[in-house]
Amino acid sequence: MPGPSPEAGSPSSSPRTTGTSISPRRVRRRGAVTVTEQPPSVTREGITIQSLSKVYDTADGGEVTALRNIDLQIQPGEFVSFLGPSGCGKSTLLHIIAGLLPQTAGTVDVFGTPAAPGRQDSAIMLQTPVLFPWRSVLDNILLPVEILGLDRTSATARAHELLELTHLTEFAQKNVWELSGGMRQRVSLARALVTDPALLLMDEPFSALDEFTRERLNIELARLHEELGRTTLFVTHNISEAVFLSDRVVCMRPRPGEVIDIIDVDLPRPRGAEHLASAAAIENESLVREAIAEYI
Amino acid sequence: MPGPSPEAGSPSSSPRTTGTSISPRRVRRRGAVTVTEQPPSVTREGITIQSLSKVYDTADGGEVTALRNIDLQIQPGEFVSFLGPSGCGKSTLLHIIAGLLPQTAGTVDVFGTPAAPGRQDSAIMLQTPVLFPWRSVLDNILLPVEILGLDRTSATARAHELLELTHLTEFAQKNVWELSGGMRQRVSLARALVTDPALLLMDEPFSALDEFTRERLNIELARLHEELGRTTLFVTHNISEAVFLSDRVVCMRPRPGEVIDIIDVDLPRPRGAEHLASAAAIENESLVREAIAEYI
Amino acid sequence: GSGGDGAGGDDGLTVMLSYKKSIYWLPMLIAEDQGYFEDEGVDVQFEETNGSGFVTQQLIAGNVPAGWAGAPDAAVAFSKDDNLRALMCNPPQNIFRIVVPDDSDIESVEDLEGKTLGIAEAGGGEEPIVNASLEAAGLQRDADVRILPIGDAGPASLNAILQGQVDAYAGSYPDISTLTADGRLQTRDITPEQYNAIPGDCLVTTADALEDDQVRDQLVGMARAWARGAVFAAENPEAATTIACRVVPQECEDMDFATTYVKDTIGLSGVADDADTPFGHVDDSAWQTTFEVLAESGAITTDPDAGTFAGGGIAEQFASDYWDFDIAATREEARSSDGN
Amino acid sequence: MSTSTAHKMPPTRKTTVTKAGRPARRGPWAKVWPPVLVIVVFLLLWELACRAGLVNEIIVPPPSDVAVSFVSMLDKAYFWEATWVTMAETIAGFLIGVVLAWAIGTALGMYDWAKTAFYPIVVGFQITPRVALAPLFLTWFGFGLTSKVVMAATICFFPVLLNVMVGMDTVDRNARTLMRSLGASRWEEYRKLVLPSSLPLIFAGIKNAITLALIGAIVAEFVGASRGMGVLIKSLNFQLDVAGGFAVIVALMIFGLILYWIVEYIDSKVVFWRSHS
Amino acid sequence: MSTSTAHKMPPTRKTTVTKAGRPARRGPWAKVWPPVLVIVVFLLLWELACRAGLVNEIIVPPPSDVAVSFVSMLDKAYFWEATWVTMAETIAGFLIGVVLAWAIGTALGMYDWAKTAFYPIVVGFQITPRVALAPLFLTWFGFGLTSKVVMAATICFFPVLLNVMVGMDTVDRNARTLMRSLGASRWEEYRKLVLPSSLPLIFAGIKNAITLALIGAIVAEFVGASRGMGVLIKSLNFQLDVAGGFAVIVALMIFGLILYWIVEYIDSKVVFWRSHS
């Protein structure tokens, strides 16, 4: 496959500098393509979504427009959150970017190729954690490793690190039906992270977690992001989480699913616990809240 | 069945006065039985949990203590939230109170009878929304009505009210696989509410919802609670939500699951949007946060 | 319900057949078609089965008053229950044959040593005769001669014979007529002479049933009508064929086959050659042979008395009771019939 | 084409990934012509093999002969009578077997004591070759249609029973918990949860059953009957009318397929949520 | 007892609700004695019916006679030879049928074009009564074991095929999406998701298959064989040794049950997650 090398999203090409620029930029662009400084030819490096629409045929013969005319340009290494009310098409968008759903119109290019499932350099964490009951927790985490044919020994070490990160070390050999809801979600998170993907698509990864675990994992995720420079698309309902983690927050509204606003977050990187409830963060949060509230 | 009449949890017998008492009480009791003013004989009216333990046998022959020595007294009409890290036994506790899991030791009395499943006067909303794909959204909501043999016409009217409340009116006749994750959760919520149960057990009912929908539903739930005086046990990871809704917040810690603290919330009732980010609420929230943080 | 305890009376008579309605039962087909049973005032209900075993079991169980069963099966049944009685046989001669292809160098059963003998069915009526023939020839089953069930007449058995998978074949005469009908195969009969007397299917009832005059009268009436059918067929085979093909059209897809089948059936009935002996009559000695054959082949382990079963005057008396009709009139009727 | 141009296709292009790998609907003919094609090719090869003498004609007649026999048979009253008999046996046996299996399977799946006590007996009964019990059947059910109906019913009983039981086993645990929390009686739980969610499996059992019922009826006719398509096949074979025998078999296939597709159609209509569970 | 006292039981009492309605484990005997009891009662009633003359001995012999025959048969070499033959046919047919059904079912379930083109043919083949094709089988596979093995294999083929296909249909959609997102090839998706999640159904098919294989072998022996338990039953029936015939049937049941329980045991070990899915 002539796909991009895994380094496509490496820190060197990361535009994180935008986020860490000292002068706070608060450009609000309504439902428009994010114009970047780079010429169009370079867009091959990131994710380019153009006039994307998705219409579901419903069982009663009708149609539901889940996404309408989405234009979006995501730089490699960027962390972008998607916020919006339930049913506004966030999961649908992530599925389309992952190549798991066909769009109705428009194009989606990921690292220079049209969206397609099974990219070695990407991983998606679905909204409901799908775990296989015939596999132990550890083996569930190692599933992508087996399928991508990666080295199992080093992957196992990595899986154990992730188990520790998600506080599941003692559950490595347990059956999945012995886990609580939040634990399952964490296993699913570990599975998405185990292959070190350059593109990470996460659909409400922390919704079943308590505030403290969530905060800890947020901090870890920020750290990992800054270390590894993965392009990350992150669906969440938690505004502070979105602000804390993201370079940009995409706000959406439902029926039809449209981008109503894109907020550039002006928190410096690297981010740590001290940014969690910082004045800057709270200011950003209220900006986001405002943007969304306008449409509700 | 010689169970209590549905009026057992009616506002007249509600001790909500405790919550609305003017002098703020902040009695912190560590892992202890909540001693109430009422003599023990009256405990038949509420929920009495005594020395409750739950040990799961694991598949590898070991044991997991999910709950240890829980003592709790919940007054009829009280709104109690359960907070605690993932895996601390919240779902287990709710299942036991609903009579869906056998305890290993201790007793649970609900309105004067030992916990048992299928009480007409109670409803549980599980952590994962279980919807039947062969039923439309509306018919899923009406399932409890059918099983309890209630009047379908008036129940349908009620179901439509709930659909409106959960912003799902236009989805009444849709198939469940056409819903987003958050929509499914809302259907599950509507189903739990449709029979107007005196005891409501809810396991993270709003985890998949955006902040605005969540807030709106929180306000609605508070209003309904104040109108109908249902005894409500509410699992959540959201501290502000817990504070806003509850008379008391039970904080738990994991492995083994134990009650570490019970916080009386001193927000006045009736509660509305104005209490959401009020100083009093924030003060209460930090109390809860403190209580939990101590154990993490 | 059971097979019906139609012990005569107003309910009519239930009689079991060991084989489906077919040209094999030609006299019965004709009697039915020509209304002979009504003439005799018997209301008979024939129950078709697929094997003599079914018939003898039901007889012993007392579920039916009478039935037609192959002579070997009937004899075995008698060895289990000496209450059974055989009254007449259709046909009264051996229906089982051992044959070899015309060009085979096998001349007799003795020559089968080291060869393979195909039979129609394991546990079928030909087996006792095969066993006894081998025994008489001093051959041991399996050790000296391989016995291979290849089915009754049909593509598989024809192919097996033509391909030389078996060197000889034992089956009933309809099997042989079928296999030879289209001329691809010509056969030579090597059945030892002494077994020709073994009868085909016999009308078996119980001593108890015979005590009941009403049942006995019905049986006599049935036998008379049956015998009239046999006489009719022997007199006018063409009309008999027409009648048979009307009753069982599926056996007349190939008219050559049907004609041969009818011809062989009439030939075995013995009516054409000898009008003095009642149709269906079997000698005591024939029964003696039957029992011996069965004892030799191991199917009978006790020592039943053939005389009690089929002799002792019962069969004689029965024969004289039904063979009293106007044979000439029946023949005349047959001659003038075109079968329609 | 170079990779670089491949990556720069005009923005109006649509990806053509199909949902869950299912092909787009292409009208009813798309489902009809492939099997027809396969069958036609198969028949052609068969015909050629016969003409070339590769296949022994005594055993396998050429399809053209079978077709001729088949057409001429359609005129015969005995053919339609046999068809009627066999179909009546099959359908009656099928209905009885399925209803019994459903009822008993449900009872065994619902009550553990019933399963413990009776399941081994049911299996034992299934294991017992029905053909060997033919004398019993004859005694109990007479010589007519009934014994064949019983044979057909008993042979199609077990697959349905087994699938009914497995279906009850594979019901989602959370859904069961929900029903228990609502205080649903066993019967309500069965009707509103277990039955619908095991319908795909039950239908698999039923589809098995319709084919087995036909086989059972034919076997019963082979073992002992005077009427029906089994008897017809036997007597045509007996006359070495091989083409005729095959023609009846073809007729059997056609009628069997019709019954099968009826069941399949009902399945697809009833379990409308299948691909979304 | 009045309700008021019932509500005031001492606090040490434990509720005895069982998990998901399953009974507590009571040792292996709890699974053994109920069927044994049922069988014993059944045999007693049967014996009594025979003694009282309600059932005729020539059709149904009393169990005591069958037991005597059975015991005396255990000494006979011919009995063991027949058993060996039939079991060999059954097991060989079973294995061939299951493996083929699995392979073909998987192919049909995986490739829609294969299903469209070949499924009607498979159903048509299943519908065709194998007994009617016996002449074909005998010609192609000879008069020995092989033709019986083929008969057993073809009759146990379809239930497995059908359950394999339904199993593939009922795989969780989200899980499929996950596998697709990982870029699993069809084969990997099959091996790591579809196969395990359809195992409960496949095993139901296999359990069907083992019983049908035995039936198929016996039917084939009835139609034309020189050795095996079917032949033994037939020749004992010819001798009107009904008790002997039943003894062989009992032996068949026992061997069949053993095979069945082996499959069931493997099922329970392999699909350890069954009650938790």
Ligand SMILES: Nc1ncnc2c1ncn2[C@@H]1O[C@H](COP(=O)(O)OP(=O)(O)OP(=O)(O)O)[C@@H](O)[C@H]1O
């Ligand atoms: N069936 C089971 N077998 C064994 N252990 C179990 C089982 N169910 C739950 N547990 C264990 O019991 C503990 C409590 O689980 P529970 O589901 O009650 O947690 P929870 O508080 O609801 O967590 P979450 O917030 O993640 O939903 C966990 O450690 C879990 O691993």
Ligand SMILES: Nc1ncnc2c1ncn2[C@@H]1O[C@H](COP(=O)(O)OP(=O)(O)OP(=O)(O)O)[C@@H](O)[C@H]1O
């Ligand atoms: N298979 C489907 N068929 C028809 N409509 C669908 C289907 N899947 C989703 N939809 C509709 O598309 C819209 C967007 O759904 P989606 O799951 O993307 O929402 P979401 O933003 O992820 O919501 P949530 O936050 O609740 O998960 C919804 O209105 C939903 O009803």
Ligand SMILES: [Mg+2]
């Ligand atoms: Mg979603």
Ligand SMILES: [Mg+2]
């Ligand atoms: Mg939980």
